[in-house]
Amino acid sequence: MQKFKHIFIMINDFVYNIPVKVYFGKDQMKNLVPELKKYGNRVLMTYGGGSIKKIGLYDKVVKAIKDAGMELFELSGIEPNPRIDSVRKGAQMCKEHNIDVLLAVGGGSTIDATKFMAAGACVDHDPWDFLDLSKRSPIVKALPIVTILTLSATGSEMDQGGVISNPETKDKIGRLSPEMLPKASFLDPTNTFTVSPYQTACGAADMLSHIFEVYFNNNLDLYMLDCFMEGMMKTIIKYAPIAMREPDNYEARANLMWTSSWAINGFIDGGKRQPWSCHPIEHEVSAIYDITHGLGLAIITPRWMEYCLDDTTVDKFVQFGVNVFGIDAKLPKMEIAHKAIDALKDFLFNTLKLKRTFPEVGIDETNFAIMAKKSVNGGTLNGFKPLQQKDVEKIFEMCMK
Ligand code: NZQ
Numbered sequence: 228m229q230k231f232k233h234i235f236i237m238i239n240d241f242v243y244n245i246p247v248k249v250y251f252g253k254d255q256m257k258n259l260v261p262e263l264k265k266y267g268n269r270v271l272m273t274y275g276g277g278s279i280k281k282i283g284l285y286d287k288v289v290k291a292i293k294d295a296g297m298e299l300f301e302l303s304g305i306e307p308n309p310r311i312d313s314v315r316k317g318a319q320m321c322k323e324h325n326i327d328v329l330l331a332v333g334g335g336s337t338i339d340a341t342k343f344m345a346a347g348a349c350v351d352h353d354p355w356d357f358l359d360l361s362k363r364s365p366i367v368k369a370l371p372i373v374t375i376l377t378l379s380a381t382g383s384e385m386d387q388g389g390v391i392s393n394p395e396t397k398d399k400i401g402r403l404s405p406e407m408l409p410k411a412s413f414l415d416p417t418n419t420f421t422v423s424p425y426q427t428a429c430g431a432a433d434m435l436s437h438i439f440e441v442y443f444n445n446n447l448d449l450y451m452l453d454c455f456m457e458g459m460m461k462t463i464i465k466y467a468p469i470a471m472r473e474p475d476n477y478e479a480r481a482n483l484m485w486t487s488s489w490a491i492n493g494f495i496d497g498g499k500r501q502p503w504s505c506h507p508i509e510h511e512v513s514a515i516y517d518i519t520h521g522l523g524l525a526i527i528t529p530r531w532m533e534y535c536l537d538d539t540t541v542d543k544f545v546q547f548g549v550n551v552f553g554i555d556a557k558l559p560k561m562e563i564a565h566k567a568i569d570a571l572k573d574f575l576f577n578t579l580k581l582k583r584t585f586p587e588v589g590i591d592e593t594n595f596a597i598m599a600k601k602s603v604n605g606g607t608l609n610g611f612k613p614l615q616q617k618d619v620e621k622i623f624e625m626c627m628k
């Protein structure tokens with residue numbers, strides 16, 4: 228009996244079920260119409276501020292849909308850090324035009340907003356009720372969603388999540404639901420050739436954070452998943468700088484694109500699910516300051532690591548430093564851990580050239596208390612190291628220099 232008790236605490240039970248069909252590569256557009264037609268004839272295409280027009284993708288998609296005799300409706304202007312008003316508009320359009328399927332063409336913001344439009348189309352209440360922490364209306368149904376990804380970062384193309392901002396309440400809130408999983412996602416690395424070096428860097432920081440949120444974990448490890456995660460981290464560290472230097476390097480864009488999906492599609496947290504830390508903290512920062520999500524994470528993450536590092540957590544940092552950055556395993560543990568965090572800082576701030584402090588992105592102490600309180604939801608964030616409001620405030624202070 229004792230033996231089994233030990234086994235039970237090692238690895239959480241989990242269900243593996245990732246049903247998003249992925250069309251990966253540069254010649255997959257021929258599959259778009261057949262994929263959409265599975266769900267009907269009336270398509271709502273959603274997109275952001277116009278990058279898809281500049282890269283010629285808009286024309287290709289519209290032509291394919293119209294040539295197939297399908298009815299196309301459009302909603303453009305979805306903002307980075309997408310707003311609830313865009314979601315409301317989209318849900319309303321779905322109802323008015325009897326939409327059968329939504330086609331999100333863009334980055335995480337467009338896909339996230341589309342997920343809540345799809346869910347909002349199936350209810351009578353305001354879509355914000357899905358997110359509002361005092362309501363959390365159930366998501367029991369959503370219209371089918373297909374995506375064409377244009378920016379490797381969030382993994383929204385293959386995950387259940389979405390994050391929506393409400394400028395009126397200064398909230399930015401995420402929610403997961405299997406109903407919002409895309410039915411199919413088109414991942415063509417050439418669609419990311421025009422992503423700027425800055426957005427490429429922010430995307431890399433975001434993907435890394437998705438992996439860190441799982442890798443730095445108190446549960447005993449599934450060694451197989453740790454190796455997988457270390458491989459993904461090395462992939463990002465290798466290819467993000469190449470994509471920044473050579474935007475049309477297919478190999479680099481392809482490696483980043485597939486990593487963005489696998490960093491958050493649910494595979495790596497099988498067996499080691501725990502609440503995340505840096506994401507809830509960053510979401511409160513971008514809720515107020517509207518900064519790019521990956522940039523906020525880049526500033527916060529190394530400080531969070533420094534704050535979490537102690538005798539009880541050092542082994543994980545050693546594993547990270549030795550396996551990902553190749554730091555000499557013979558050095559004292561604490562030294563390896565500090566070197567690992569320094570190596571991460573060097574990657575984020577020197578190689579990716581992201582800004583390193585809050586003041587550099589226009590953030591001062593004014594909102595520290597409220598952001599910290601909201602990020603722990605008034606209690607404790609039970610992630611890698613339990614954090615309360617005062618802890619998050621200290622992490623914010625560390626971001627000042
Ligand atoms: O709006 P357009 O004109 O398309 O321009 C966008 C936008 O300005 C541009 N862009 C996208 N593809 C491009 C391109 N520019 C040139 N060429 C292309 N091919 O990039 C800018 C940023 O786009 P956005 O969609 O906002 O970026 P990202 O994909 O990083 O999404 C960020 C949002 O996703 C949320 C974040 O909080 C943030 O709101 N997240 C969603 C997650 C999820 N669904 O699971 C998890 C993440 O942790 C994250 O929280």
Ligand code: ZN
Binds near residue numbers: 433520
């Ligand atoms: Zn993220």
